[in-house]
Amino acid sequence: MIKPQLSCNFCNGTRQRLLYKHNPHLVVCGDCGLVYTNFQPSIKRMMEFYNEDYFISNNSIEKGYSHYLEDKQNLINTFMRRMDIIEKYQASSGKIFDVGCAAGFFLSVAKQRGWLVHGIDISKFCKNYAQRELGINIEHGLFLGTTSEDALFDVITMWDYLEHSITPREDIFKAKMLLRNNGLLVIATPDISSFPSRIFRQDWIGIKLEEHFYYFSKNFLEQFLSKNGFTILRSGYIGKYVSSRMVADRLIYYNKFLSFFAGRILAKINFSFYCNPFDITYIIARKSTS
Ligand SMILES: [Zn+2]
Numbered sequence: 001m002i003k004p005q006l007s008c009n010f011c012n013g014t015r016q017r018l019l020y021k022h023n024p025h026l027v028v029c030g031d032c033g034l035v036y037t038n039f040q041p042s043i044k045r046m047m048e049f050y051n052e053d054y055f056i057s058n059n060s061i062e063k064g065y066s067h068y069l070e071d072k073q074n075l076i077n078t079f080m081r082r083m084d085i086i087e088k089y090q091a092s093s094g095k096i097f098d099v100g101c102a103a104g105f106f107l108s109v110a111k112q113r114g115w116l117v118h119g120i121d122i123s124k125f126c127k128n129y130a131q132r133e134l135g136i137n138i139e140h141g142l143f144l145g146t147t148s149e150d151a152l153f154d155v156i157t158m159w160d161y162l163e164h165s166i167t168p169r170e171d172i173f174k175a176k177m178l179l180r181n182n183g184l185l186v187i188a189t190p191d192i193s194s195f196p197s198r199i200f201r202q203d204w205i206g207i208k209l210e211e212h213f214y215y216f217s218k219n220f221l222e223q224f225l226s227k228n229g230f231t232i233l234r235s236g237y238i239g240k241y242v243s244s245r246m247v248a249d250r251l252i253y254y255n256k257f258l259s260f261f262a263g264r265i266l267a268k269i270n271f272s273f274y275c276n277p278f279d280i281t282y283i284i285a286r287k288s289t290s
Contacts, residue, residue, distance in 0.1 A: 001042040009214065010034050010169050010224065020202040025209050035192050035215035040166050043142065049211065050123035055103070069129065072105060074241035074272050079106040079159075081274070082186075082238070083113060086155060089233055089284060090184055094154030097178065099143045099171065100161030104130030111136065118153070120146055143171050152180040160280075162189045163212040176229060181289045185230060188238055191281040193217035206279055218281040230285035239276025244269060 007014045008029035015030025016038060027038045041049070055068040068075075083106075087093075093114040098106050101119030103126045111117045119138040121127060127140040139146060144167060156175045162168045175185050190206030191197065192215035197204040206212065222232050 001045055002039050003042065005036065005038050005040045005213075008032060008034055008036065009167065023202045023207075026202070026207070026215070032220075034220060037209055037213045040213055046122055046166070047124075050121075050125070052125045054123070055125060069103060071243065071246075072103075074243060075105045076109055077272075077274075078240040079109040081241075082106070082159075082188075083109055085234070086157075086184065086186060086284070087113075089286075090155055095151065096155045096157065097148070097151075097153045097175075099156060099158045099175070100164065101130070101138055102126050104134050104136045104138055106157065106159060107136050107138070108134045115155075118148060118151070142167075144174055146174075146178075148178065151178065153178050153183060154180060155184045155186065157186045159186075159188050160190075162187060162216065163206075163214050166213055168214050168216075172225070172228070176287055179287045181287060183287050184233075185225070185285045185287065186282070187221060187285075188280055188282040189216050189221070191216065191218050191237070191279055193219065194237070194279040194281070196277055196279040204279070216281070218283070221281070221283055225283065225285045229288050231288055233284045233286055235281065235283040237276060237278040238280050238282040239274055240280075241272050242275045243272050247275065 008031065011029060011032040011034070013029050013031030016027040017030060018024065019026040019028050019035055025037050025039060026035060028035050095116045095118070096107075096110050098110075098117070098119040101107055101121050102123065104119055107117040107119045107130070117136065119130070119136070120141060120143055121138055122140070122142060124140055127138050130136045130138050139148075143165070156179055158171070158175070162171065165171050172185070179185060190212070192206065197206060206215070218235060222235060226232060
């Protein structure tokens with residue numbers, strides 16, 4: 001079921017204007033400037049959405065991943081690199097909670113490095129995969145309904161999570177509650193104010209109306225976190241290891257004519273490399289002691 005979203009999740013403002021004239025679903029909050037979709041799915045619909053079809057999608061440009069599980073090594077390499085950054089701020093391994101942990105690859109990296117790991121995801125498919133293939137028991141459900149109420153975590157990560165949530169503001173407060181004093185909240189999410197977003201506008205790959213309901217900017221998140229008991233330690237844009245096949249898909253999406261030959265070559269000689277398109281912002285914030 002789809003229902004209209006009449007007010008902003010962050011400020012409750014009801015003034016809206018269209019972000020792009022030709023996209024009737026993306027609105028900007030007239031009060032705080034947050035961009036969001038003017039509709040939202042029901043929880044039931046979200047639970048059904050993140051099934052096997054999402055992670056092994058025939059059309060990954062529109063929805064999900066072409067083969068998330070086959071991309072395992074790239075994901076692990078990406079998460080190792082991200083863990084290196086986190087460990088600069090949290091020297092000794094402690095308890096880590098990955099929100100929207102998907103198949104559990106980040107948790108698997110953290111566990112190998114000596115962290116006590118906990119994860120939650122809305123996808124039953126992922127829960128089963130993590131249990132069966134990685135030996136990691138993750139919670140199935142919504143972050144707001146987590147059963148780890150009394151556990152205090154050293155780090156809470158939200159990799160490409162917040163934009164998928166229909167309660168991002170509440171999720172940040174929930175994370176704050178579950179963090180120990182001086183614990184770290186790590187967020188990575190597509191940045192609607194980034195250069196690629198401003199160039200490609202409504203065709204930007206970060207806009208996925210079926211699955212992304214909130215579109216943050218780096219400034220918006222930094223300001224919100226700073227006003228709500230966090231200190232920003234580091235922020236910027238973060239990349240990931242990708243296969244040349246995935247890059248070929250993206251090139252074809254953005255420019256069918258120019259990418260025709262390049263796309264075909266990239267898809268044939270498959271290799272992986274680290275790619276930062278500067279449109280995914282990340283923030284590492286420390287929960288203040290007061
Ligand atoms: Zn607002």
